[in-house]
Each structure stands twice: as structure tokens, then as C-alpha cells.
Amino acid sequence: MSTPVWITATPPATHGELHVGHLAGPYVAADVLSRYLRAEGEPVLFTTGTADHNSSVHARALRAGRKPEEVAEGYRAAITSDWLRSGVEFDHVVRPRQDKGYGRWLADLFRRLHAEGVIAARTRLTPYCESCERWLHGAHVTGTCPHCTAPSDGGMCHECARPNDGGDLLEPRCAQCGSAAVPRRCRRLYVPLEPHREALAEYWATAGLPPRLAALCESLVEDGLPDIAVAHPAEWGLPVPVDGFPEHRIDGCFEAAAMHLFGYGDQALPERAIHFCGFGHAFCHAVLLPVLLFAQGVKLPQHFCVNEAYVVEDEALVWGSGQKAWALDLITEYGSDTLRRHVLQARPLGRRTEFRPERLAAARRELDESWNSWLARLFAAVREECAGLAPAALPGGAGWEVLERRLLRGVEDLREAYSPESFDPRRAVALLDEMVRSAADFGHVNAHEAHRPTADSRHLPALAAQLAVARALAAWARPVMPEGADRLAAALKTPPGGPVSAAALLPPAPGTRLAPTSGPVFGF
Incomplete structure (x- = not known):
């Protein structure tokens, strides 16, 4: 039997519910392709996961005075329910805190990459909050992206998709108390990308990248490929399985990239993979995931379907008492058919688009x-x-x-x-x-x-x-x-x-007794 076409979609962080922008991004579009290929008789494996260990989950828990595992589990259940109700059918959704063997598998991968020199220790200036007595990384630190000057969290700018090391942020502040961050030297684990320069450049040249993603990758090569932090001193996440880092946790972006490999399983890798992601998350798919594959001697032909942001500019649509932009509310009011066709029509390709309720109507x-x-x-x-x-x-x-x-x-x-x-x-x-x-x-x-x-x-x-x-x-x-x-x-x-x-294009057999629905066929 031939290997399946492997379709992936970005694992969402479980710090909140899905809104219409998430559905307009990778999920419904990836499901459309999956359904079409299956109908054509092609074997398909459609996978994702939930980023339960993302720093945003811990940040949300701190703000709400809750345990991060409660936040992750509650929103994971809501997200998977929204996928189901919107007709997005995955073959496997990796559940980091429930899937048997996941933690051991990730620890083994991390340990092996460290032993092979793919992961190495570096000492760098890292933001620290003296008021909270916490090292700041990911969603715990906010500031200005040093590359595009957009507001950004630590680790990755979701506007230009370029990585930062936390200490690179301009005017970094603690996301919890708002205090100015203090730079301190911190020894962490990194994936240096420069040793993979030739392999990545060759891979990007043959991957058929969308123009904006190609521009990002070429800029990374031209500017010098950075070292990417893959662990942090933190309270939330899977522990680093390497001696000398007892209070460090595996980075959420690294885990999201590795999660795709766990979701695919132990079968022979496919002839091709198709990744659906928002541009702000493209780094994990287009850089970290290939490096993980290179480290295993695999050069997998891959294709990228990258969307821009579909934003809800009017916060009242999310937080107000009127019409909501949450996926659950819209599915309940309009049905999956209406919502799916709307987000496909409004899918943000090449430019940011804005949710307008009148277009859904x-x-x-x-x-x-x-x-x-x-x-x-x-x-x-x-x-x-x-x-x-x-x-x-x-x-x-x-x-x-x-x-x-x-x-x-x-x-x-x-x-x-x-x-x-x-x-x-x-x-x-x-x-x-x-x-x-x-x-x-x-x-x-x-x-x-x-x-x-x-x-x-x-x-x-x-x-x-x-x-x-x-x-x-x-x-x-x-x-x-x-x-x-x-x-x-x-x-x-x-x-x-x-x-x-x-x-x-054939009518039903003559004499077939039709059974029309009592209400609308499409939507409701």
C-alpha cells in the first residue's frame, strides 16, 4: 500500500477558544483538501495536535489564578469540539498530556538531538522580572520586534514570523506585572541553524514556498541563520531530559514542530507532505520541522499553504454582548455549511483581511x-x-x-x-x-x-x-x-x-423515492 499524503495544520495553543479567524486560517482549508483527496481514492493522513505546553497557557493561568493544566484541558476540549462541529475531521489530534508515550517520545527525541550536537548549550542575556522573580520567555514577555518593530512576544514575532531570543526584544516588559525586564545571563539549550544552512537552502529552493515565506527564508540565510532557543527556565511544560538543566522546560515552538512527527506515527514517511499554517507560525513548519527531519536523515518533499491573519478588529464582536466571533457561537447561529463557505471566501491569502458579520450573513x-x-x-x-x-x-x-x-x-x-x-x-x-x-x-x-x-x-x-x-x-x-x-x-x-x-452527473434511478429534508439542505 502506498504511503498517504500527509496533511498537517498548526497545533493551536490551548489558552483560549477558537474564533472565526482560526477557522479561516489553516483548519477548514486543510479539511477541504483532505476530503477531496479521499474522495479521489488517495490515502490521506490528516493530523494536528494541541499546544498544551505553550507559554501562553501558563500566562493565561497566572492571570486567571488557575492551574495551567486546568486551562489547557478546558480549552483543548472546547477546540476539539469546535473542529468537530465545523466539520473538520482529523485522523489524529495529538494530545500532549493524554496520548500514551508522547512525553517519553519527545524526551527521547530531545535527548538524541542533544547527543548528536543538533541541540547545544549557549549562555545569552535573557529577560528577567525582578518583581515576579521569573525568567521571561514566550508569552511572559512583551516588547517590540527588533526586525519589524511590531508589538511582539518573546521567541517569535507573529507579524514578520522572524524569531527573537527574548533578550533581542526592544523595551521588553513582564506580561504579568508590566515591569521592565532586566537582562540577565542565562545558560539555555539551542538549535544552531547555521550548520544546516546548505540543507535548508536546498530544501527551500525546491519546496515551492509562497512568495512571502520564500522572502523570509532567504532573509534568514542572508542575515545569518540564528540559534533558536528550544528550552527555558520555566514552571510549565515538559522537563528538559538533559543533565545540567533541572528547572528548564522544552520550548513550545520546538514541541509543536516535533508534535507533527509524533502525529504521523511509526509508518514509513510519505512521498509528500502539505502543511497548512498561518504566516506567523510558518517558522515552526518551514525551519524547525525540516531540521528535525534532516537530523534523522530524511529529506521530505513538502508543500506549504500559508494564510495571513483574518482579524477581528472590533473587539465588541468577541467580548461584547452582541454578535460574537467565537467559532462556537457562529456555528450555533449559522451552521457549519454557512461558516465553512464564508471562511473559504474570506480566506486571507497574501494579505490580512478583516471579519465582517455582514459578509457572513x-x-x-x-x-x-x-x-x-x-x-x-x-x-x-x-x-x-x-x-x-x-x-x-x-x-x-x-x-x-x-x-x-x-x-x-x-x-x-x-x-x-x-x-x-x-x-x-x-x-x-x-x-x-x-x-x-x-x-x-x-x-x-x-x-x-x-x-x-x-x-x-x-x-x-x-x-x-x-x-x-x-x-x-x-x-x-x-x-x-x-x-x-x-x-x-x-x-x-x-x-x-x-x-x-x-x-x-447522473440522476437517481427511475422510480427512486426521494426523501427531501423538512428544512434547508445547506445551512440552517
Whole structure:
């Protein structure tokens, strides 16, 4: 059996719930690709995890006066529930605090890398809070990025995605008490990237990086590859399994990169991997993960689908008493179909975009006024004119040949939009909408056939044609809107899913008793 296509998505830190920006980033898009490839018969392994040991979890716990394990577990449960309700189906979600053998596996990897010299000790100036008596790293320290001057935490700037060593931050302050950080010498463990310069440069040159990520990687090479801290003196996280660092914990970014390897398991590595991540998290995927693979003698062909930030500028949408931007609230109000198609349409590629509630409402109107309206008319016509049975007629009607050719061209464009090489889920949504509108127009034009005095069943081929389109959409739209697509397949008494191909453009067998839903097919 061939190895699967390995699809990964960034492990989210469990310091808060998912909001609409997270879904618009890596998760729904990665699920679309996973569903498409599975329908094509390709083996797929779709993995992620939860970054329970991220410093942001500890920072959130300190602010709330709670234990970090309580914060991590509570939000991990909420995040995985949101994925499930939004139709994002992973094969494996690594749970660092629950998965058997994970802690031992990570400790063994860390220890081996240290023994091989991939991880080495360095003494550097590190921020320290004298008021809190705490070394500051990650979310515990805030300041200004020395590379782009944007506000940044320690370790990684989520604006320019370049690493910092905490002590590099301009005007660093303690995130808990706001006191100015004091630089102190601290001996920590690092991954020096410079020894991997040639391997990384070769890897980046062949990986087909998106332009902004390619610019980041080339800048890192030009400026001199940095040493990346992979452990810190801290109270939260997995302990460093190396002598001489008794109160140090493994860094969250290192763990997030390594977590992907644990999620893949012990099977032979795949022929290719496709990583979905936000640009602010791209360093872990494009730099640390390849280095971990190099250390094991593996050069894995990989592809990156990188999104920019989808931001909620109006804080009232998150914190206020009005409409919320949390994933749970939006799924509850709009349903997974509406939310998925919206975040795919609004997916921030190449530039930052902003969440606007009216655009989400417009996505629901499109489903109601176009998709559901057409399907309701179609099922009503079959009920009234054929007693609820699929007609014994071949697809036809005025304009059918033109519509059929248009649909067959459209499904080829749709396959291109779904495929890994030219993945464009926004284009997929636009193509599906165009198909539905064309089918609805066709239905309106041919509805008059039933009222001709000489009709003599001349209206039935047009019903069969529309049922063929509906049956095709149950397969073609499933990567984008699986919940509605499966409801449509059940209404047509056809198996759910199936390849996105011209072969799906067939009506149900004559005499099949249809079982339309009592409410909307897509969304609610």
C-alpha cells in the first residue's frame, strides 16, 4: 500500500477558544483538501495536535489564578469540539498530556538531538522580572520586534514570523506585572541553524514556498541563520531530559514542530507532505520541522499553504454582548455549511483581511436564496408531478445541452481548484455558486413545460436533468460543505461523497423515492 499524503495544520495553543479567524486560517482549508483527496481514492493522513505546553497557557493561568493544566484541558476540549462541529475531521489530534508515550517520545527525541550536537548549550542575556522573580520567555514577555518593530512576544514575532531570543526584544516588559525586564545571563539549550544552512537552502529552493515565506527564508540565510532557543527556565511544560538543566522546560515552538512527527506515527514517511499554517507560525513548519527531519536523515518533499491573519478588529464582536466571533457561537447561529463557505471566501491569502458579520450573513443569504430555494422547488416539483419518485426520463429540456457542457467544463475547473498543485478553495466556492445559479435558471425556464396543453411528459427530462445536477453537487460540494452535501445525498438516496468527476452527473434511478429534508439542505 502506498504511503498517504500527509496533511498537517498548526497545533493551536490551548489558552483560549477558537474564533472565526482560526477557522479561516489553516483548519477548514486543510479539511477541504483532505476530503477531496479521499474522495479521489488517495490515502490521506490528516493530523494536528494541541499546544498544551505553550507559554501562553501558563500566562493565561497566572492571570486567571488557575492551574495551567486546568486551562489547557478546558480549552483543548472546547477546540476539539469546535473542529468537530465545523466539520473538520482529523485522523489524529495529538494530545500532549493524554496520548500514551508522547512525553517519553519527545524526551527521547530531545535527548538524541542533544547527543548528536543538533541541540547545544549557549549562555545569552535573557529577560528577567525582578518583581515576579521569573525568567521571561514566550508569552511572559512583551516588547517590540527588533526586525519589524511590531508589538511582539518573546521567541517569535507573529507579524514578520522572524524569531527573537527574548533578550533581542526592544523595551521588553513582564506580561504579568508590566515591569521592565532586566537582562540577565542565562545558560539555555539551542538549535544552531547555521550548520544546516546548505540543507535548508536546498530544501527551500525546491519546496515551492509562497512568495512571502520564500522572502523570509532567504532573509534568514542572508542575515545569518540564528540559534533558536528550544528550552527555558520555566514552571510549565515538559522537563528538559538533559543533565545540567533541572528547572528548564522544552520550548513550545520546538514541541509543536516535533508534535507533527509524533502525529504521523511509526509508518514509513510519505512521498509528500502539505502543511497548512498561518504566516506567523510558518517558522515552526518551514525551519524547525525540516531540521528535525534532516537530523534523522530524511529529506521530505513538502508543500506549504500559508494564510495571513483574518482579524477581528472590533473587539465588541468577541467580548461584547452582541454578535460574537467565537467559532462556537457562529456555528450555533449559522451552521457549519454557512461558516465553512464564508471562511473559504474570506480566506486571507497574501494579505490580512478583516471579519465582517455582514459578509457572513451574505453567505447565508446565498445558500437560502440560491441553493436551498432551487432544491426546494425541485423537490416540490418531483413530489407534485411524479408522486415523489425520480422520473423515468433521460436528462433533457430546453438548454440542457448547453448547461451540461458548462457543468462538465466547470467540474474540470473545480478539480483544479481542489487539487494540491493549484489549491484555491475560494475559486471552488465561486464555481459551485455558478453551477447552482445556472441549474436554477434552467429549472425556471423549463418549469413552464408542465403547463403546455400538449405537455405529454415533456417536463420530465428537465426534472431528471436537475436531479442529475443535484446528485453531482452532493459529491462536488462535499469538500466545502459536507453537512449539507450529505443531507442532499440522503434526500436523493445516493451514497454520500464520491469523486469530483463528470461521472457524478447522473440522476437517481427511475422510480427512486426521494426523501427531501423538512428544512434547508445547506445551512440552517
